[in-house]
Amino acid sequence: MFDSIHHIAIIGSDYKKSYHFYVELLGFNVVRENYRKERDDYKIDLQCGDQEIELFIIKNAPKRLSRPEACGLRHLAFRVTSVDET
Template sequence: MQFLQSIHHIAIICSDYEKSKRFYTEILGFKIDREVLRSERESYKLDLSLNGQYCIELFSFPNPPKRPSRPESCGLRHIAFQVANVQECIATLNQKGIFPEPIRTDEFTGKKFTFFADPDDLPIELYEM
């Protein structure tokens, strides 16, 4: 029996809450659904949506430990977003001071993709559909 229906959200712990909040809202265009200060944990929880779909929970905690991200360490590898045109997205990101890697082509699908990083070096992929 298949019991999973879809991905509900991605949880991200950031090192600089205000910087990451600006990145995900002002650079990537996520909408803030709810922002909660959890004072007993010295933590913010920011619920973000994209095109009306709840996607990301952004958390802040005091002094979170670093997690190795590259090269190919164990754990979450990256998050990927579907886009209509990778080149146009890169141009938009460049205007905002974000410079993704050169465009690559998926050897199995022939689709274009690229990577860039969030403020904590979490790899983010743009995948052209």
């Protein structure tokens, strides 16, 4: 049914710690990094092989309770051959 994981979106709150973990320790490559001035946050696109992580750094992101814009896994996207058939 699924071909692969397309990307994973994660929200972190500390730029230095998140960058260190995903880039320096895990070895993901930075594809692009954008600072969004209007939101005062970062979006860093990381890649390791065919896998991508969208890493959002939001300084005051609330702890995940039930809100979708809180720290932690934001979403997991699967790649399929046909959305209609799946």
